[in-house]
Amino acid sequence: MKQQILADNNTYEIGIQAYIYAYPMILMEITRRLLTNVEASTDELVPMNQFGHRRDFPDQTSKAVVRPNADTLYSVAWFDVSQEPLVLSVSDTNGRYYMLQIIDMWTDTFAVPGSRTLITKAVNYAIISPKWQGKLPDGFEPIYSPTTVGCINGRTQTNNVADYENVHQIQDGYKVTPLSQWGKSYTPPTKVAVNPAWDMKTPARVQIANMSAGSYFGLFATLLKDNPPHQVDWNIVKQLEQIGIVPGQDFEFSKLNSTARQMLEKALVDSPKIIANQGERFGENINGWQIAREGMGSYGISYLRRAYVALIGLGATVPEDIIYPISVIDGDGNPYHGSHRYVLHFDRDRLPPVNAFWSLTMYDSSGYFIENPLNRYCIGDRDPLKFNSDGSLDIYIQHDSTGKTQESNWLPAPADEFNLTIRLYWPKTEILSGEWNPPPVKRVK
Incomplete structure (x- = not known):
């Protein structure tokens, strides 16, 4: 009896690992269908x-x-x-x-x-x-x-x-x-065959949430036939074989015993929570900014991180291309609100060190742009900013107008809660190494 319990628990644990390992590929596939069918x-x-x-x-x-x-x-x-x-x-x-x-x-x-x-x-x-x-x-x-x-x-x-x-x-x-x-007069086809069985209305994450264990792992096994595991994945590939998932072969959920099927269904329910909770350990929190400088875009065997990044931002690239510090709190640790005024101050020698360009973007609490009188959703080094006499830079973040004299440096905020993202395109070594961090956003009192 004890051996059976251990075997059941092992199936559940492998099911958790299998779900996490498969999630980015499943999400990519459903997203691909929605965008190309x-x-x-x-x-x-x-x-x-x-x-x-x-x-x-x-x-x-x-x-x-x-x-x-x-x-x-x-x-x-x-x-x-x-x-x-x-x-x-x-x-x-x-x-x-x-x-x-x-x-x-x-x-x-x-x-x-x-x-x-x-x-x-x-x-x-x-x-x-x-x-x-x-x-x-x-x-x-x-x-x-x-x-x-x-x-x-x-x-x-x-x-x-x-x-x-x-x-x-x-x-x-x-x-x-x-x-x-190549070398011929090629025109992309305009009458491509579509798959009428694919759901083209339900968002990808919802489709995945509605899958059974048999459907989820069955689709994963099918995808593995043309999209093989990376060479570094040999260890988890061996684990997957224990629950019947073998690269190049179909997954036959019905041939598992009833207890194994139950354990995989339970893993299907519990795994999304494990992925979502990874956010608590994602990146560094500095000056009110959450910054991920590593483990983005290329993941090795960090399967949980890979799944979490897919969940929050499918297709994230490597830090050498873009780093995206996100801020939901000001420098004092309080959530942003449009009833207050804020300033983001860069000293003259502490402007974002990038090879390309940088910007600061405003989002509402749901992550969307906000309506504002300037139709301005972000502000950055390509805008006609006004610098202070000492070469420093102030960006004004508030709901009410700053007035014409400061309007060039105004990032309009909504009347209620909001959050911010800095985009650093082609960051220099100082950013990648952690020598440079965004300064805190300070509430004007």
Whole structure:
């Protein structure tokens, strides 16, 4: 009897680990379906192996994405290289900052062509599946994808609304072409087969929450056939085999005994809470800012961290590209509220040390932009800020107008609760090492 109890507990524990390990890939897959299961491109949806571009900033009416940015315009292409490599082409950006983050189905960033990697001239890459055995022609930079399916998440520096036309020209230079069509007059298909069985209305996280253990782990096993574990995952792969999950094989939930099925169902209920609670141990808390300088975008065997990052920000990139300090409290530890006035002060020699640019963004308590008389959702070093006589900088954070003399440095706040995010694009070593931290936001008394 004791051995049976131990075996049952072991099944439950492995089920927890399996859920956490699988979660990013399951979330990627459901998200992929929601964004690509269309015959032809629309404003929001684009078929596989085609680029879709965001042509303007979101505003206070946009609720599709939590914590959007007003610094860059996005260009996204989900890819499937199971049949052949996919050529990724980039035109000359004329020195403008951009990055094309490429992530696998585990949410690991494995390549980031762009300004940080010193590429602003025209170039052609070939994204290659781990199963492909062909020979790549000359003239292509190979990018080896750890998984057959993945996503290109592009960001192009956009200074303001007047800058849109310039950015659109650069976005139009991002192209993906099947290798067999390279050099030919290729037009992306406009009549792509869709899967009518896929749920295109329910948000990805809700779909996952509604899955049974058989459905969740069954889908995971199916995905593993084309998206193999990383080499460092050998230990957890051995554990998964004990509950019947073997890479390359179907998962037959019905063949497990009833107790094992019950334990996996229990693991399915308990695992999301474990992932959510990881936030309490995520990053550092300094001056009222939560800062994650490591363990983002490339996770190794930190499966719980990877799952948590997928939960709060699917597709997060590596710190070398962007760091996002978040603040929900002022320097005294009190939550922000629009009934108060605040100042973020940077000393002359303590401005954010970045190679690209930085911004401070305002969000309401739900993580969305707020309506304000300036239609200003963020403020940063590309704005016509007024510096103090000693070279220091003050940003005024408040609901009521500052008046014309300080309006250039005013970040409008809502009348009630809010929170802030600093975006540090291509941060310098001082940020990555922790030598530099954002100063506290101080309430004006």
